[in-house]
Amino acid sequence: MKDQSQFPCNFVIFGATGNLASNKLLPSLYHLEVANRLPPALNFTAYSRRDWGQEDWKKHMQLTLQDKIGENFDEEIFAKFSARFSYLQGELHDLDSYKRLYEELSKPKEGVCSNMIFYLAIKPTEYNSVVKNLDAVGLNKPRGLHRIVLEKPFGEDIESAHLLNEVLHRSFDEEQIFRIDHYLGKETVQNLLVFRFANTLIEPLWNRNFIDHVQITVAEDIGIEKRADYYDKAGALRDMLQNHLMQLLAVVAMEPPPALEADALRDEKVKVLRSIRPISKRSISAHAFRAQYAAGFVNGKSVAGYQDEEGVEKASATESMVAAKFYIDNWRWRGVPFYLRTGKRLAKQMSLIAIRFRYPPQQLFRETPVESIAPNWILLSIQPSESMHMEIHVKRPGLEMDTRVISLNASYRKTDEVPLDAYETLLLDIIEGDRSLFIRFDEVEWAWRVVDPILKHWAQERDFIHTYPAGTWGPEEANRLFDSEDHQWRNEL
Structure with a gap:
């Protein structure tokens, strides 16, 4: 100690x-x-x-x-x-x-x-x-x-975030302020740094030359749980995407820091957030989608729709699900779409980072029974399980040249090792004064800059919102965000 x-x-x-x-x-x-x-x-x-x-x-x-x-x-x-x-x-x-x-x-x-x-x-x-x-x-x-x-959330938009920061800085220095995002305390998120930067097998492939697109999903099967006084004003974009999902995006996309020190890590995350391509007002519908859960069945039980939840305003247009597409305009990621999705009353409780690689560049198997080669995936499961999966092709046993996909599973926790709650890690860091897994204000600011155009656009469109039955993965209309017909949400390991 x-x-x-x-x-x-x-x-x-x-x-x-x-x-x-x-x-x-x-x-x-x-x-x-x-x-x-x-x-x-x-x-x-x-x-x-x-x-x-x-x-x-x-x-x-x-x-x-x-x-x-x-x-x-x-x-x-x-x-x-x-x-x-x-x-x-x-x-x-x-x-x-x-x-x-x-x-x-x-x-x-x-x-x-x-x-x-x-x-x-x-x-x-x-x-x-x-x-x-x-x-x-x-x-x-x-x-x-x-x-x-x-x-979180640190403010309701970029203006209120600045006002809150001013109030904090009148009484405390930035080094005294610990802004918690509990996803950064999860083992898989920390392991992502090791996975990327400690393995020469992985890091050379982690760029636009090999990766087709990235998906980040944080799905919940629960509803708003009597938090309507907060949630009906916040919505999924403020509650989850602006903080949790943007932090996961930054960790996936960041450059190697010179050291695992608080400011070195946070400097690299800020570079990613500053490099996200701004979304113009006329292209918001092509980059962001929102929906609200209706009545349905979750785990076999009938549940009410969002507008029937206690404390929710009638005809509320607050989103319980949001999906968005972002591009990071730097040398590593230019042209690679990052699809982010989060919501309540979805089909299952799941947090997953899914990296899909490009198709093989040649039709080597065109004269064989192999009709097409599916792309490789790296899947980083944050919850409910903490594990890493890599999907690769092997030859199917037999006389024909045929292939099948196998999954290399790396559950890094041994059977006798007890999983830590993210808050245990973060609380210990607070006590010991380690700020590496906490958010600096410029990270907050640039994350708000990214989502603010979406918030302002949706604030003017309160008459209609798509709905989805509780217990499903959301409306089909969310698929309009995809750049290619062969892009689809990854819902399973």
């Missing part, structure tokens, strides 16, 4: 009783406790508006962890973990609550520490209030020391 004198001693979770804290933060922090990766001096403050006492919070945390962890829940570990927590009831907009928080954090504690962490597990619309109140009571002092963590 690193020098623990450099670790924070206070970790404040705003919105501690919310969905994010319950579903992700508490289980991940518990697993870090199990792995003995939390510094001994690290204490947590759970900040929430619920009128609870310490025992109420401890009971809530115990029930939450028992539900999420199941039979692996350990009473002894939990006793050690829960002893790190104190509960503070407070409102996000109430300055007096922050004064009480200041007093709580000023109490002397055992151990040596250098800073505090403020994790904003709250709605993005509340960020401004929290940052301003932290500043008002002096919890951002001394400047440059503490860390603040924000979840």
